[in-house]
Amino acid sequence: MSGRKMHLVAFLMAGPTCHHHGAWRHPETDVDDILTPERYEHIARVLEAGKFDALFFADILGIYDTYNSSFATMLGRGGQLCLLDPAIILPMMARVTDRIGLGLTCSTTFFNPYQIARQLGTLDHLSRGRVAWNVVASHSTLEANNFGLAEMPSRAHRYDRSDEVLEACMALWNSWDEGALVLDKKQGIFADASKVHYADYNGQWIKTRGPLTVPRSPQGHPVIMQAGSSDRGRDFGARWGEIIFTLQHQKGDMQTFYKDFKGRMAARGRAPESCVVLPSIDVVIGETESIARERADYVNGLVDTQLGMACVSGQIGYDLSQLDPDQPLKDVKVETGSRGTMDVILQGTEAEGLTLGEAARRFATSELCPQLVGTPEMIADKLIDLFQDYACDGFVLTPTTFPGMYEQFAKTVVPILQERGVFRKDYAGSTLREHLQD
Template identity: 65%
Template sequence: MTRQMHLVAFLMAGPTSHHHGMWRHPESENAFLDPAAYEHVARVLERGCFDGLFFADVLGIPDNFQGGYDTMVRRGGQLTLLDPIPLLAIMARATRHIGLGATISTTFHNPYQIARTLATMDIISQGRAAWNVVTSASTLEARNFGADALPARNARYDRADEVLEACMALWRSWDDDAIVLDKEQGVFADPSRLHRTDYQGKWVRTAGPLTAPRGPQGHPVIMQAGSSDRGRAFAARWSEMIFTLQHALEDMQAFYTDIKTRMAALGRAPGECAILTSVDPIIGETESIAREKQEYVNSLIDTDLALALVSSQTGIDLSRYPADRPIEDIALEEGSRGSFDIIVRVTRSEGLTLGEVARRFATSELCPQIVGTPESVADQLQFYFENHGCDGFIVTPTAFPGTFETFARSVVPILQKRGIFRRNYTGRTLRENLRG
C-alpha cells in the first residue's frame, strides 16, 4: 500500500494563528466568538478528510513587551480568547470522523482533571479525542496559576512524565465491560472491574479510580511539540502525533530521523507516531496571483506586534535590543526553545536584523509558506513528504476560514488523485485513521 499523508489543522480561538496579520485579511470573518464558526470549519475539514484539528492554547495574555500587554491587545496578537474544550464538544456534535485535539498543560493541571475531561471528550466524540501535551513556557502563565515562576525546563518534563503515567493509570481504572446495566438484577456496574490507581510520584499523586469510564480509544491520542533534547525524549516515549516547526527540508529530515531513532531505542515502531511539520498554504489561480496574495497578506504584519510575539515566545522583552541589528544567542530557561533556535538560525544564515526576523517569524513562525496554484502546492507537499521530511502536515491558515476552504476544495483532490491521501475515512477512531 502506498504510504499515506496525514493532515491536521491548526486552530486558535482568537484573532490569529501562525500568521499574525490574519484577522486583518479582508476574507477573515473574525467570528471567533460564534459557535457556528467552529462547527463550520470542522465540517469543512471533515469534507477534506483531514485526520484531525487541534486548538493551540496560551493561558494568559502575553505582557512582556515594553512592560505590558498593550501592543498584543491593540494589534490583535496571539490571544486565545476561549477555552478550547467546550468548542471541541460543539465540533464533535457537528462531525462524525475528524479527530479533535485540545492543548492542556501538565504544569498547571492535575492528572485527575485532565484524565476526566479527555475521557469525557473521547466518549462524546466516539473515539476522536487527542491531547496536545504542553509543559507551558512563560512566567505569565505561572503567575495566572498562583506561582511566581515556572519550574526549570527539565523539571517540567519530569512532572509531565508523571502526569502522563498517572493519566494512563486512571484511564485503565475501568475495564471495557465494567458497565453491566442489568435492570432485572439491579446491577449497574461491576465493582470488581474498577481498579484503584494509587499513583504516587515526586510531583503528582492520585488515588483513582476515575469517575469517567473508558473511552472508545482507551486513551486519547497523545500529541506533542517539544523541540529541546528533553522534549524530544518525551515525544519519543509518549507521542502518537508530533507537531514540529521546521524551516527547510534538511531541518525536517534531521528532526524526523532523530525522533524515529529515539523511538526505536524505546522499542516503538516508526508507524506508532506521525511527525507533522507546520506549513502555511497560500493558493492562487496562477503562480503570479499566489505570489501577489503572499505579498499582500505578509504586508499586514505590524512590526511592533511581531516583536511582541517573539518576546512572548522567547520570554525576553526584545524592546531592550536594537531592532536593526541581529539578535544574539541568549540562554533561555523559559520560553520556547524550539522557536528561539529557529529565530537564531535564520538570523545567522540570512543575515537578518531583529526587526526583519521578527516580521518573518510573525508570518508563519518561520515555517514554510507553501505558495502557488493548487497543483504546485500539492507538488511541494508531496516533495517534503516523499523525501521523508515528515509523515504529513499541520496546516495553518492565513485567512479564516478561507484558507481551509480553499485547501480542502482545491489541493486535497489533487493529493487524492495521486494516491497519497485518503478519499474516505476507514477507521472508527482517530488512532485507527492515523495508523491506517
C-alpha cells in the first residue's frame, strides 16, 4: 500500500504510571530509575528507533487528594503522578535523538503566554524543529489551588482564554521574520531590527507587548496538540490543532468523532489533512494469543480497589471513600461533583453488573483506553483496520510495562506495519510538522 501513512505518538508521564495504575508493580517495569535522566534518554532512543512521529508528556500540576481528603492513597499506592517537570526532561531527550518529535503539556489557565512562547521557542531551536505544545485548558480545582486560585473558571471562560493565549503566542512567535538574524561580523550587523516587530496583543484577558526575545524557530511555531472532546473543545481543536489526542472505545464511535472533527475543520476553511486524529490505545503483546491474554490478566490484576477508587475520586471531584466499594454500581448516588464525568468514566460497566470497586479497578487499568491484546500480527491487523476505515489517522500508544511494552511494540509490531506499507520505514523530514505531513 502507498499514499496515506499511519502516525504514532507515545504517551509518557514522569511518574510511576502512564494510565495503567498497576503496571509499575509488574516485575518487568523499571521504577528505580524514575528520577534519573537515563530513563528518559533510553525511551526516547527506543521510540525514535521505532520511527514514532513523536512522544509527549502529559502533566498534572498536583497530587489528587479527593479520596479520604488526602493524597495518601494516590501517592502511597503509586497512582498517576508527575514527579518531575517535563520541561526539564525534554531537552535531555532532544540531545540523544535527531528526529522524533517532543511534546510538552502547558496550561493556558496558569501559564503566561510570553513564558510559554519563550520556553517552547527555545526548545524548538535546541531540538532543531521537533517541538509540540499539548495545549490544555486545565479543569482541576486542585491545580487551581496550587496556583493561588480558589476555583477554576467556567469551561467556556477557560477555552475563551485559551484562544487568546494561542493568539498571543502566535503574535509573539511571528514577531521575528525569517532572516532577522544576520550575524555579519565584518559589517557589525548582528540582526536586522526592521524584521523584528512588537506583538502588541490586547485581548480581554491577555495582553503582551513583545517582541519575543527568541528568534523565529525552525518550525515557525510548535506543532499544536490538543485533547478536548466537549463541543467547545472540538471547536478549539478544529481552529488550532495539528494533533488531536482523543478517546473512544468502539470503531463506530471513533469514526463518528473523526468525521465530526474533520467537518469542523473544513467549516473553518482548514484542510482536514492538516491535522491528525489519534485515539489512545493500550496494547499487551504476546508470542501467542493465549500468552498475551495471560499477560493482560496478570498486569490488570495488579490494580487494587483503593487506588481505583482514589483515581475515580480525583477525576470526578467526589470522595468515593464515603461509599461501599461492594455495592452495585447501579445503586451509586453521587450527590456532588461531576455525575456526568462519572458516567463517562464508568461507561459500559453498569450493564455488566459490576460493583463500584470492580468498576473503579476497570477504570484504573488504562483510564478507559481500549486495550488490544494479542500477537504482533493481531495488534497490527486491528490498528490497520481502524486506520484504513478512517476511524483515525494513527494512534497515541499508552504503555503497560515500561519500557518493555514500547520496546516490544517497536521490534515486533512496527515492522509488520512497515511491511504492509502503512507506516514509514524512515523519517522523510527533520521537523515534527514534516513527519505529520508524511
